C-alpha cells in the first residue's frame with residue numbers, strides 16, 4: 001500500500017515508522033531482522049531502507065603509489081526491502097539517489113522495485129562523495145532530486161527513457177521527498193529551500209519526510225511556512241534519539257541541525273553513554289508526545305542500526 005493510503009486509513013491516529021541502514025558488507029541480514037523484530041509490536045505501516053552510494057578509498061601499493069578503489073560499504077537496499085516485505089508483510093520503502101546513478105541505472109532500479117511489488121520510493125539527491133566538497137551528478141544522471149521525481153513520475157505514466165517502447169507497463173510508485181526544517185546545508189535560505197521543495201511536489205512527490213530535529217518548534221514553524229506556500233501533502237517528522245556524547249558535535253556537523261541548550265546541558269552532565277542514551281530517550285519521548293498531541297499522522301524514527309532505544313520510546317508513545 002502507498003504511504004498516502006496508510007495515512008488516509010489511520011483515521012487521524014499517529015502511526016509509528018522507522019528507517020534502517022543496510023548492514024556493512026560482510027554481515028548477515030539477521031542483524032537487520034534482530035533490529036526490526038522488537039519494533040514490529042508497534043505495527044509500523046512502512047519501514048524505510050537507506051541507500052548508500054559508493055565511496056572512494058585510496059590504498060597504498062608496493063611501489064608507494066596510491067590506487068583509487070571504489071567500494072560500496074553498505075549494499076543490499078533492494079534485497080533488504082524484498083526481505084522485509086516477504087518476512088513481515090509490511091511495506092518497505094527503498095531510498096533512491098541521484099548520486100552514482102545514470103538515468104538508465106535509475107530506470108532499471110525502478111523496474112526491479114516494481115517487479116518486487118514495492119509501491120513507495122523515497123527520492124533523494126544524495127550527498128557529495130566523502131572525498132569531494134560538492135555533489136557531482138553522473139554524466140547521464142540527475143543534478144537534483146526534482147529530476148529524479150520527474151523520472152519516477154514519467155514511469156508511472158508508462159514513459160520510459162526509450163520513448164519508442166510500445167504498450168509499456170506503468171509503474172505505480174508513491175514518491176516521498178526530503179525536507180529540512182532547519183534548511184538544507186547548501187541552501188542560501190529556508191525560503192529558497194521551500195521553493196525547490198515545491199518543485200519536487202509539483203513534479204509528483206506525494207509526501208515529505210523531514211531531516212531530524214530536536215526542537216519541535218522548528219518543525220511546527222516549518223510546516224506552517226510550507227502550508228502558507230500552498231504545500232498540502234503530509235510532512236512526516238524525522239526523529240532521532242541522541243545516544244552518545246560524541247553526537248553533540250557529530251549531529252550538527254553531519255546533519256546541520258541545532259541542538260537545544262537544555263538538551264546539551266543534560267547530555268554534558270551525563271557520566272557515560274548509558275546515561276546519555278537515557279537522556280536521549282526521555283527527550284525523544286517528550287518530542288514524540290507533543291507531535292502526537294498535535295495530530296501528526298506519522299512519526300518516523302531514524303534507528304541508525306540500533307533499535308533498543310526506539311523500542312523504549314515507542315512503548316511510551318504508541
Ligand SMILES: Cc1cc2nc3c(=O)[nH]c(=O)nc-3n(C[C@H](O)[C@H](O)[C@H](O)COP(=O)(O)OP(=O)(O)OC[C@H]3O[C@@H](n4cnc5c(N)ncnc54)[C@H](O)[C@@H]3O)c2cc1C
Pocket residue numbers: 049050051052053095096097123124125126127128143144145146177178179184185186187192193194196200209210211212238
Ligand atoms: C528523510 C531523509 C532521508 C535520507 N536518506 C538518504 C539515503 O538513504 N542515502 C543518502 O545518501 N542520503 C540520504 N539523505 C540525505 C540527502 O541525500 C542529502 O540531504 C542531500 O544533500 C540532499 O538531498 P535532497 O533530496 O534533499 O536534494 P534536493 O532536493 O535536490 O536539494 C539539494 C539542494 O539543492 C537545492 N536545490 C534543489 N533544486 C535546485 C535547483 N534547481 N537549483 C538550485 N538549487 C536547487 C535545495 O534547496 C537543496 O539545498 C536523506 C535525507 C533525508 C532528510
